[in-house]
Amino acid sequence: MKVRCLLLIFIVLMQACAENHSAQSGAVKAIVVSPNTEQKACADTSKPDRDCSKTVSATFSRQGKLWLAWVQNEHVFVQSSPDKGMTYSAPVMVNLKPEPVIAHDEYRPKIQLDNQDNIYLTWTRSLEKRHTGHIRFSRSLDGGMTFSEPVTVNDNLEEISHRFDSLVVGDNGEIFVAWLDARDKVKATATGEEYLGTALYYAWSDNRGDSFNANKLAAAHTCECCRLGTAIDNDNLPIVVWRHVFPGGIRDHALQKFTDWNQPGEVRRLGNENWKIDACPHHGPALAVGEDGSYHATWFSAEESKSGLFYAHSKDRGLSFSPAMHFGGKSAKHPHVAVKGQQVAIAWQEFDGSNTSINLLLSFDGGNHWSAPKQIGQTAETADYAFLLAGNDGIYLSWQTHQGFRFKAISQL
Numbered sequence: 001m002k003v004r005c006l007l008l009i010f011i012v013l014m015q016a017c018a019e020n021h022s023a024q025s026g027a028v029k030a031i032v033v034s035p036n037t038e039q040k041a042c043a044d045t046s047k048p049d050r051d052c053s054k055t056v057s058a059t060f061s062r063q064g065k066l067w068l069a070w071v072q073n074e075h076v077f078v079q080s081s082p083d084k085g086m087t088y089s090a091p092v093m094v095n096l097k098p099e100p101v102i103a104h105d106e107y108r109p110k111i112q113l114d115n116q117d118n119i120y121l122t123w124t125r126s127l128e129k130r131h132t133g134h135i136r137f138s139r140s141l142d143g144g145m146t147f148s149e150p151v152t153v154n155d156n157l158e159e160i161s162h163r164f165d166s167l168v169v170g171d172n173g174e175i176f177v178a179w180l181d182a183r184d185k186v187k188a189t190a191t192g193e194e195y196l197g198t199a200l201y202y203a204w205s206d207n208r209g210d211s212f213n214a215n216k217l218a219a220a221h222t223c224e225c226c227r228l229g230t231a232i233d234n235d236n237l238p239i240v241v242w243r244h245v246f247p248g249g250i251r252d253h254a255l256q257k258f259t260d261w262n263q264p265g266e267v268r269r270l271g272n273e274n275w276k277i278d279a280c281p282h283h284g285p286a287l288a289v290g291e292d293g294s295y296h297a298t299w300f301s302a303e304e305s306k307s308g309l310f311y312a313h314s315k316d317r318g319l320s321f322s323p324a325m326h327f328g329g330k331s332a333k334h335p336h337v338a339v340k341g342q343q344v345a346i347a348w349q350e351f352d353g354s355n356t357s358i359n360l361l362l363s364f365d366g367g368n369h370w371s372a373p374k375q376i377g378q379t380a381e382t383a384d385y386a387f388l389l390a391g392n393d394g395i396y397l398s399w400q401t402h403q404g405f406r407f408k409a410i411s412q413l
Helices: 002-025 035-042 183-190
Strands: 056-060 066-072 075-081 110-113 119-126 133-140 162-169 175-181 198-205 216-222 229-232 238-243 253-257 267-269 286-289 295-303 306-314 325-327 333-340 343-351 356-363 374-379 387-391 394-401 404-409
Touching (some): 056 387, 066 119, 133 162, 175 229, 229 286, 253 295, 295 343, 306 333
Antiparallel strands (some): 162 175, 253 267, 394 404
């Protein structure tokens, strides 16, 4: 018994000495969370945690409140912040029945609000077969307290590809949903015809999402798996940019301005890199519309002589664009753009083999002249793509990392 007591005292003293040595040398003891503990916590949807999501989508209401949408364990959650990310409301579950929501890389739920603070969401539900999905929609008419049971927007219900949804809301509450759709490719293949890529389809609602008009083809022959960029023009009509499959297997970017809510306009060329590739590079474009009606677009290309990121603007509603500006390093990808007044901001991601950095370019004259690039974020852990968001008082960075969600005014970075 004495030996046991002496041994116990010796162990306690050794631990105390070790802790004292760590404190004196300035060492910090890390808290290690086992993978099983983390997975178990994130599987509990009664305790929603934004850090359990790989992707977070952000938007501002017309009055300036920040709203977020994210996915945890087959449920979409929504929460808001009245003070631009300082404090948040309790998360609210959107889809009460779990379903396989795709939320990684180019995929993520979309969230937008109208002038009456009604909240609209879309996402892609994964189906059993690979690369197949349905476009889902839900709304809240009570300020985010409750949400409607999700409905499927695509009226073709085959187990084929309906993916990469994009959502914007018009000035009068019009809800516009666009996505990449394989129904025409499937029909062509069945009859032995060649069909390059997939197609751009859309549906819209003029009754706050009570119902949607029939799906319509906007453009044939789109790249299969790059996110869309959508916006509402100053004349309250939709604009879409996407990676298009041009003749000869060229996969550059295109823009389409709608002439009214039921009529897509002409497909116009945005990028001119002439990148010939028989694959989809998983790098979608971004689009922003200025208060003066200017269009601002960013995109990626890996054409050998014109590889990297590009920016251009249009002062005539997409009829013509400025010469494309090349920017970013060799590993640059996924550029995003936002505009507020005459300030235009571009953010993008680079990886140096060890760290992922987020970089920023600024223009204060509508995109004619640009500042030197500036690094505004860095992490050695996994991280989502960075997005820019124009608010009533400036432009903000939205970035989900392994350490949590970051939301900051670019003026503070």
